[in-house]
Amino acid sequence: MELTDFGFEKAKKLYDRHKKVYNFLHNILGLNDSISEKDTHKIEHGLSIETVTLLTKFTNFIENSPANTKEILYENFRHFIKTGKYLSTAISGGVKGMKKNEEKTLKDLKTGQWGKIIRIKSGIGSLKTRLLDMGAVPGTTVKVKKIAPLGDPIDIRILGYHLTLRKNEAENIIIEEP
Numbered sequence: 001m002e003l004t005d006f007g008f009e010k011a012k013k014l015y016d017r018h019k020k021v022y023n024f025l026h027n028i029l030g031l032n033d034s035i036s037e038k039d040t041h042k043i044e045h046g047l048s049i050e051t052v053t054l055l056t057k058f059t060n061f062i063e064n065s066p067a068n069t070k071e072i073l074y075e076n077f078r079h080f081i082k083t084g085k086y087l088s089t090a091i092s093g094g095v096k097g098m099k100k101n102e103e104k105t106l107k108d109l110k111t112g113q114w115g116k117i118i119r120i121k122s123g124i125g126s127l128k129t130r131l132l133d134m135g136a137v138p139g140t141t142v143k144v145k146k147i148a149p150l151g152d153p154i155d156i157r158i159l160g161y162h163l164t165l166r167k168n169e170a171e172n173i174i175i176e177e178p
Contacts, residue, residue: 017052018044024055028062030078071122104177106142107170114143115175124172135159136173
């Protein structure tokens with residue numbers, strides 16, 4: 001049995017529609033692969049073309065936003081899902097309707113101050129992996145123990161041990177003060 005050209009075009013459009021709905025559920029809402037696939041099958045046939053078009057545009061808007069903005073939008077959304085509250089994290093250039101505050105980094109803390117890690121900036125390659133491996137993960141509390149006389153390096157207490165970081169490394173760790 002072979003598909004006609006008409007049938008092939010119909011199948012291609014249906015598959016394209018499936019991918020758009022799946023992409024929204026999986027990449028934007030953050031549902032796992034299994035749930036995204038199952039729910040896509042349940043809802044893809046009932047959605048209007050207008051809804052699929054807007055889902056696609058919203059997905060493209062988020063995924064094609066500047067890296068720092070996209071990461072902050074995802075972070076805010078996931079925080080909102082868990083707590084029902086917005087984070088007051090800075091967004092470069094601002095996003096209409098969201099608070100624009102100065103992001104606080106570990107580098108900004110003074111000796112004796114502490115904070116909770118919110119996130120590690122992206123785009124820093126192996127440094128991000130190294131920081132995460134050393135325990136600098138979101139939710140972890142850090143305290144600045146000492147700062148060298150010229151401001152570099154910084155000695156912090158994290159997970160019960162001391163860690164020395166350069167200022168340029170510490171500025172990649174976004175924190176929230178108590």
